[in-house]
Amino acid sequence: MDFFIQQIASGLTSGAIYACVALGLVMIYVSTDHINFAQGEMAMFATYLAWAMINAGVPYWIAFGLTIAVAFFGGLFIQRVILKPLEHAPVLALVVCFIALLSIFNAIAGMIWSYTIKQFPSPFPSHDLFGNGLVSVQQLGVVGVTLVMLGLLTVFFRFTTLGLAMRAAAQNPASARLMGVRVAWMLALGWGLAASIGAIAGMLVAPIVFLDPNMMNGILVYGFASALVGGIGNPMGAVAGGFIVGVLENLVGSYVIGNELKLSFALVVVVGVLLLKPAGLFGRVIVRRV
Amino acid sequence: MVALLEAKALSAWHGPIRGLYELDLTVEQGGVTALLGANGAGKTTTLRALCNMVRRAGTTTFQGVDISRRSTEDIVRMGVAHVPEGRGTFVALTVEENLRLALHTRRDKAAAMRDRDLVFGYFPILQERLHQQAGTLSGGEQQMLAIGRALMLAPKLMLLDEPSFGLAPLIVREIFRILRQINEHEHVSMLIVEQNAALALDLADTVYLLETGKVVTSGPSALIQNDEALRKSYLGY
Numbered sequence: 001m002d003f004f005i006q007q008i009a010s011g012l013t014s015g016a017i018y019a020c021v022a023l024g025l026v027m028i029y030v031s032t033d034h035i036n037f038a039q040g041e042m043a044m045f046a047t048y049l050a051w052a053m054i055n056a057g058v059p060y061w062i063a064f065g066l067t068i069a070v071a072f073f074g075g076l077f078i079q080r081v082i083l084k085p086l087e088h089a090p091v092l093a094l095v096v097c098f099i100a101l102l103s104i105f106n107a108i109a110g111m112i113w114s115y116t117i118k119q120f121p122s123p124f125p126s127h128d129l130f131g132n133g134l135v136s137v138q139q140l141g142v143v144g145v146t147l148v149m150l151g152l153l154t155v156f157f158r159f160t161t162l163g164l165a166m167r168a169a170a171q172n173p174a175s176a177r178l179m180g181v182r183v184a185w186m187l188a189l190g191w192g193l194a195a196s197i198g199a200i201a202g203m204l205v206a207p208i209v210f211l212d213p214n215m216m217n218g219i220l221v222y223g224f225a226s227a228l229v230g231g232i233g234n235p236m237g238a239v240a241g242g243f244i245v246g247v248l249e250n251l252v253g254s255y256v257i258g259n260e261l262k263l264s265f266a267l268v269v270v271v272g273v274l275l276l277k278p279a280g281l282f283g284r285v286i287v288r289r290v
Numbered sequence: 291m292v293a294l295l296e297a298k299a300l301s302a303w304h305g306p307i308r309g310l311y312e313l314d315l316t317v318e319q320g321g322v323t324a325l326l327g328a329n330g331a332g333k334t335t336t337l338r339a340l341c342n343m344v345r346r347a348g349t350t351t352f353q354g355v356d357i358s359r360r361s362t363e364d365i366v367r368m369g370v371a372h373v374p375e376g377r378g379t380f381v382a383l384t385v386e387e388n389l390r391l392a393l394h395t396r397r398d399k400a401a402a403m404r405d406r407d408l409v410f411g412y413f414p415i416l417q418e419r420l421h422q423q424a425g426t427l428s429g430g431e432q433q434m435l436a437i438g439r440a441l442m443l444a445p446k447l448m449l450l451d452e453p454s455f456g457l458a459p460l461i462v463r464e465i466f467r468i469l470r471q472i473n474e475h476e477h478v479s480m481l482i483v484e485q486n487a488a489l490a491l492d493l494a495d496t497v498y499l500l501e502t503g504k505v506v507t508s509g510p511s512a513l514i515q516n517d518e519a520l521r522k523s524y525l526g527y
Contacts, residue, residue: 164387165394168380175378178341179439180366180395 005134007250013139015246016146020201021223022238024194031170031190038101040216045105046071047202060123068196075195079188109213120206142204150239225266228273231280292319294479300348302339309335310503322480324490327500333483337449371445377436381425388424392442409438430461450482487525491515
């Protein structure tokens with residue numbers, strides 16, 4: 001029983017991280033209709049920036065905040081400078097561009113910081129929550145940060161006019177323009193937010209998997225699976241999907257197929273969802289009158 | 291009367307195809323101008339060219355300011371509200387969110403809330419449907435929502451692209467009655483594109499008749515209404 005609870009707890013922890021990655025993917029998907037394959041590498045790169053700051057003596061939480069801000073402007077910059085010229089390009093050109101971004105970030109990180117793995121500090125103590133070896137404060141912290149972020153995003157999109165303008169721009173860009181919304185900037189804002197969320201995911205995962213340029217490879221696949229399970233257009237669904245995939249993956253890994261095949265489980269989930277419920281568990285089918 | 295909007299030698303293209311040939315057009319302050327003509331005459335293209343939504347040439351001035359090179363968003367923010375062809379509903383947003391979107395560009399939030407009450411005064415049905423997903427509204431309700439969204443921008447000029455499209459005659463009459471009220475009470479000038487010539491002639495004071503991207507004739511709507519030859523050959527009644 002203890003082992004089972006431990007598996008659930010660590011499943012929720014990795015689920016929280018998948019949820020962050022999925023949130024970043026959803027953010028770009030809802031604002032631009034694209035899947036950003038470089039989401040993981042952007043997160044990794046931001047995490048290196050945080051690592052460099054912390055190594056230079058900046059206190060953890062200040063480095064955390066600064067990294068989120070830098071990532072935001074980085075995301076904004078990528079959209080404005082690299083993607084804007086490709087506005088009218090076919091989708092495949094964009095996919096190639098995303099893959100290029102992925103390998104560029106990977107290579108630059110390797111070039112600056114080398115491919116040797118590094119330790120990344122965690123802001124949460126690693127001791128037990130109840131002293132019975134089941135749930136650690138670290139795990140609780142990771143889940144907590146994810147939920148807080150989801151809460152902030154929900155409030156932003158539901159209740160602020162800027163969030164509303166972003167949703168409108170994504171849904172019907174032509175009509176949004178006619179309401180005075182600067183659509184191009186809304187897309188850039190979506191990229192900025194996605195990059196910030198990715199940075200948080202990277203900083204949460206790095207203490208667990210250690211920091212190296214390839215640390216997000218597997219996690220991105222789980223992030224895709226989570227976003228699809230939850231419905232790719234729905235932030236709440238992405239987080240729920242993250243937790244579902246995290247827990248299932250851990251249970252299936254420890255009881256059924258063994259740890260080596262865990263990643264293939266994520267791919268099975270992707271294929272399964274696309275076959276059986278393409279809108280995802282929480283995806284909304286939009287009613288349209290024609 | 292003073293010209294609110296003036297276009298000189300306005301041309302426009304759809305990709306490689308030219309849709310407008312050096313059109314001259316004026317909308318008077320407080321007036322209602324109608325663009326009439328058959329399908330493909332360039333009516334919708336004219337509205338889009340005025341808002342810089344398509345590739346265009348020529349000069350456009352709004353309240354004496356040259357807007358030829360302004361972005362669509364800026365032109366809207368200056369007070370030109372475009373109610374587009376097909377209504378431009380944000381289908382996945384609620385009615386309330388469709389209207390609240392205008393607050394994104396408005397600083398005077400209190401005045402915006404008053405405008406919202408104004409919209410509900412003209413279209414009470416929108417208040418009843420406030421929290422419904424806008425995609426579930428009927429065609430007529432979506433047209434009302436589109437006009438409501440435009441009103442929320444506190445415009446000086448409204449560009450209306452076939453507000454009667456696909457609607458039952460009874461609802462069309464209702465919408466045109468309200469448009470007249472908006473023009474009279476809110477002092478919103480209008481440039482309206484219509485297939486339904488009889489209705490548009492009734493509402494408008496000035497009419498431009500378009501054929502294949504050129505102005506055939508223009509003048510006070512009463513004159514066009516009484517010119518049987520024109521009516522028969524261009525308006526089909």
